[in-house]
């Protein structure tokens with residue numbers, strides 16, 4: 001996720017627009033927990049993951065001798081008493097039970113620590129990718145490699161349709177870690193300061209749970225390990241190289257320092273902003289120092305363009321549809337005695353709705369080119385599309401969001417699911433959401449006692465690892481249940497009794 005350094009006045013605005021993407025599938029809709037139920041108790045009930053706290057201790061206090069899982073085949077499958085050929089809450093409980101097994105908790109935390117110690121930047125995640133593949137081999141899960149240089153597409157299930165995907169990003173940031181602990185980054189100037197090490201561990205945790213329950217899967221779960229989220233639009237390249245082949249819906253999680261440990265948060269519609277940058281060059285048609293009365297004046301043209309750009313948001317946009325256009329630099333040289341031949345300036349744009357974002361791109365170019373003409377100049381505008389710096393808004397599909405909510409409320413209880421506000425950060429998961437219905441959600445890692453309160457991209461960033469097993473279980477429940485409900489939408493309910501179906 002990209003975090004913007006300057007605070008935007010829009011960063012905490014309650015969004016009223018809900019942009020619903022067209023949905024390619026129809027899910028059956030089991031009884032839902034009402035919004036009222038969700039807000040009745042603000043208490044944070046931790047009982048559902050108590051046993052997830054048993055191993056490895058807290059990161060800052062850990063001894064040097066944490067065990068590694070390598071070289072040891074895992075016994076994954078607890079004895080099942082539940083027949084999950086029809087979904088029920090008991091299936092969620094079985095998933096949670098696997099995630100909370102002490103050896104699985106220890107394993108998922110140790111993976112996160114191994115990756116944390118060896119952070120790798122965009123498209124350089126070679127060792128991270130190797131660690132993942134080794135674990136997939138251990139779990140006897142097949143996969144395609146490479147996609148997008150270091151990316152992996154693993155598969156669990158029948159190998160047949162329907163396909164649902166879960167994605168984790170793998171890259172770190174060019175930041176020097178300031179947290180002193182046993183598993184501190186060993187790569188100077190690089191750090192997993194956005195929690196992507198945790199994302200990988202949770203997805204591998206989900207792989208392990210899903211493999212243990214493969215006989216229940218009514219289709220295929222594609223597990224996408226993606227490079228280069230922070231820079232380079234890894235998602236775009238994953239899609240280009242076939243990551244979404246046959247996939248009809250996709251989900252992803254990001255850690256959040258704003259939510260208490262293991263609390264899940266999301267919302268329907270716009271969640272993260274679209275983000276882009278632009279650079280305009282305005283040149284005089286008459287050249288440097290031309291006749292002051294007849295020549296175009298790029299300084300005047302640029303000044304008029306900058307002022308007009310401010311009007312796009314203030315005069316043309318719906319005040320309830322948060323948008324930003326900011327000019328952040330302007331350069332015309334330092335000659336005191338002549339009108340320059342050219343001026344360049346640029347800035348950034350943000351919007352929560354796809355239509356608004358694309359409208360801004362169009363209007364920025366129109367305004368600059370038109371104002372240049374008024375002053376007898378010409379203009380070009382570059383949005384750096386080839387440099388992969390444009391991120392579309394992350395808009396949660398309404399049905400996929402409802403699915404996440406149902407699955408997680410069933411899994412962790414209504415008090416541990418929160419509806420969150422949109423923020424002006426950006427995330428390249430939005431590229432997937434432009435292709436198929438998608439939902440992005442958060443998992444809390446905030447624990448004041450531990451000190452995991454710093455925002456992502458801070459050198460002091462750390463997480464409460466007790467979130468990891470719950471994140472793994474959440475992924476697994478979302479995917480397995482998706483396939484169940486999809487199966488019912490295709491084939492109808494099975495003949496066996498459905499009395500227990502999703503009953504509270």
Ligand SMILES: [Zn+2]
Nearest residue numbers: 001002194456
């Ligand atoms: Zn980030």
Ligand SMILES: [Zn+2]
Nearest residue numbers: 001002194254
């Ligand atoms: Zn991130």
